[in-house]
Amino acid sequence: MRTTTIHAWMTQVAESVKDRRDYLTQLDAAIGDGDHGVNMDRGFEAVGKALAAQNGAVPPGKLLTLAGKTLVSTVGGASGPLWGTAFRRAGRTLGDAEEFDGQDLLAALRAALDGVVELGAAQPGDKTMVDALGPAIDALAASLDAGEPLEVALAAATAAAEDGARATVPLQARKGRASYLGERSIGHQDPGATSAALIMAALQLAVERES
Amino acid sequence: MATVATPMKKLLNDPAEVVKESLAGLAAAHRDLVRYDAEAQILVRAAPADKVGLVSGGGSGHEPMHGGFVGVGMLDAACPGEVFTSPVPEQMLAATKAVDAGKGVVHIVKNYTGDVMNFKLAAEDAEDEGIQVESVLIDDDVAVQDSLYTAGRRGVGATVLAEKIAGAVAERGGDLAAVAGLARRVNEKARSYGVALSSCTPPAAGSPIFDLPDGEMEVGIGIHGEPGRERRPLGSAGEIAELMIEAVVSDLAPAGGAAVLPFVNGMGGTPQLELYLLYGEIERRLRERGLRPERRLVGSYITSLEMAGAALTLLELDDELTELWDAPVHTPALRWGA
Numbered sequence: 046m047r048t049t050t051i052h053a054w055m056t057q058v059a060e061s062v063k064d065r066r067d068y069l070t071q072l073d074a075a076i077g078d079g080d081h082g083v084n085m086d087r088g089f090e091a092v093g094k095a096l097a098a099q100n101g102a103v104p105p106g107k108l109l110t111l112a113g114k115t116l117v118s119t120v121g122g123a124s125g126p127l128w129g130t131a132f133r134r135a136g137r138t139l140g141d142a143e144e145f146d147g148q149d150l151l152a153a154l155r156a157a158l159d160g161v162v163e164l165g166a167a168q169p170g171d172k173t174m175v176d177a178l179g180p181a182i183d184a185l186a187a188s189l190d191a192g193e194p195l196e197v198a199l200a201a202a203t204a205a206a207e208d209g210a211r212a213t214v215p216l217q218a219r220k221g222r223a224s225y226l227g228e229r230s231i232g233h234q235d236p237g238a239t240s241a242a243l244i245m246a247a248l249q250l251a252v253e254r255e256s
Numbered sequence: 257m258a259t260v261a262t263p264m265k266k267l268l269n270d271p272a273e274v275v276k277e278s279l280a281g282l283a284a285a286h287r288d289l290v291r292y293d294a295e296a297q298i299l300v301r302a303a304p305a306d307k308v309g310l311v312s313g314g315g316s317g318h319e320p321m322h323g324g325f326v327g328v329g330m331l332d333a334a335c336p337g338e339v340f341t342s343p344v345p346e347q348m349l350a351a352t353k354a355v356d357a358g359k360g361v362v363h364i365v366k367n368y369t370g371d372v373m374n375f376k377l378a379a380e381d382a383e384d385e386g387i388q389v390e391s392v393l394i395d396d397d398v399a400v401q402d403s404l405y406t407a408g409r410r411g412v413g414a415t416v417l418a419e420k421i422a423g424a425v426a427e428r429g430g431d432l433a434a435v436a437g438l439a440r441r442v443n444e445k446a447r448s449y450g451v452a453l454s455s456c457t458p459p460a461a462g463s464p465i466f467d468l469p470d471g472e473m474e475v476g477i478g479i480h481g482e483p484g485r486e487r488r489p490l491g492s493a494g495e496i497a498e499l500m501i502e503a504v505v506s507d508l509a510p511a512g513g514a515a516v517l518p519f520v521n522g523m524g525g526t527p528q529l530e531l532y533l534l535y536g537e538i539e540r541r542l543r544e545r546g547l548r549p550e551r552r553l554v555g556s557y558i559t560s561l562e563m564a565g566a567a568l569t570l571l572e573l574d575d576e577l578t579e580l581w582d583a584p585v586h587t588p589a590l591r592w593g594a
Contacts, residue, residue: 070460075466076483078340078458079340079461079481080338080341083341117344117377118346119344120344121341122315122370123342123373125370165369219404219405220407222480222482224400225485
């Protein structure tokens with residue numbers, strides 16, 4: 046994987062988020078204030094523009110860092126700092142390398158999750174993006190450790206993220222705006238976990254298309 | 257929660273430009289008090305002053321908070337985000353730099369995850385640039401359990417009171433610690449509780465956030481149109497007053513016979529006719545409990561777009577808080593003594 050992979054990933058995220066904007070808004074209206082779809086759409090559209098302005102010589106790690114900074118500047122809310130930190134940490138982990146493999150990606154995603162947890166202090170089961178990202182990373186690690194090819198590992202990660210997002214439905218929110226609703230947050234899928242699953246699916250798609 | 261798909265009816269042009277166009281209009285209407293920096297996306301006091309700077313910000317949709325409180329004796333700058341979305345660190349840094357006179361800057365931060373995170377990033381950036389920043393967290397809403405298992409109590413009506421009182425301290429030359437200290441005291445001595453009779457429609461969403469059927473009300477609400485703690489049958493104004501007072505007084509536990517400032521806030525969609533009616537019910541009941549309303553504020557000051565409803569913020573007063581409340585203020589939304 047290389048710089049073009051990151052470009053493809055971010056382009057795919059922007060498309061997915063725009064496509065599912067109303068759905069994310071709906072999820073957020075149920076247990077929040079209905080702005081998640083709009084915010085993520087605005088952020089990833091800006092990421093697309095920022096990345097398009099870069100020439101091809103920028104290493105993948107730097108592109109991810111740029112994506113992170115752009116998200117902080119444009120998304121607002123909690124999602125901006127959280128996803129901003131995630132991509133910045135991932136970018137920092139990849140360093141200046143021009144290519145990266147499955148294990149490098151895993152390390153980058155682990156750093157991303159660590160950043161999110163440090164900033165937001167969410168634990169598994171709090172009904173947040175962590176409930177999709179955590180399982181995705183575990184599945185990616187298990188698959189790579191079992192010697193499976195990257196595409197298979199990413200498919201497993203996406204499936205785990207999507208399962209994780211669905212698994213937030215019966216949880217009571219302990220973080221973010223949904224936590225104000227207490228028990229009323231039960232029975233609704235978390236928008237942050239849902240967009241996290243979209244982001245993992247976009248990564249899988251981007252890598253598949255490149256090979 | 258299903259919403260009825262009626263097309264929204266608002267005074268706007270392109271929904272994506274609502275915030276910018278509204279800010280430009282506010283600045284045009286109050287050009288003697290406020291200027292709008294469209295590049296930095298901030299509102300700044302028109303006549304800068306040599307004092308501790310006071311900055312706040314948050315999502316738009318709560319007008320007049322915070323832009324309507326920029327001027328003399330209250331905020332020096334406000335950072336408006338998109339509707340119901342906290343602003344980004346660049347805005348807060350720009351505002352901080354714009355009001356920095358070398359005496360430090362106080363950030364008044366409402367306790368919402370997004371606001372807290374973005375202000376924290378901005379404060380670090382400001383410190384990197386040599387500006388001393390004190391952050392004051394406002395978390396007066398009693399509807400949410402302040403526990404390990406929630407995002408903590410929301411910052412609501414006490415924000416307005418803190419901005420006024422801290423603003424008075426700064427205007428008369430108080431130092432950074434004093435300005436921040438008074439803002440924190442307001443937070444410690446104020447509690448809030450709100451009730452909604454309807455949801456609201458953010459321009460970008462196009463339809464109400466949730467459906468509130470006839471004959472029902474949401475209790476324990478926030479300011480972002482989100483559902484409250486519970487849904488109940490609609491009560492009378494007297495019943496709602498009792499509910500609000502019980503919630504705030506049981507948590508605040510003011511001293512017997514204490515002087516208080518009841519702030520009855522409209523959520524945006526409730527007429528003055530009703531707000532004053534509710535105020536009367538509240539003041540009577542406060543007196544019945546032996547409390548002494550010595551100052552008051554009634555009106556729509558921290559709103560949730562067009563949500564129908566109201567909230568009570570009760571501040572336990574002392575001589576200093578009372579004197580600072582009375583100090584002159586001249587902003588688009590509040591003016592006395594100046």
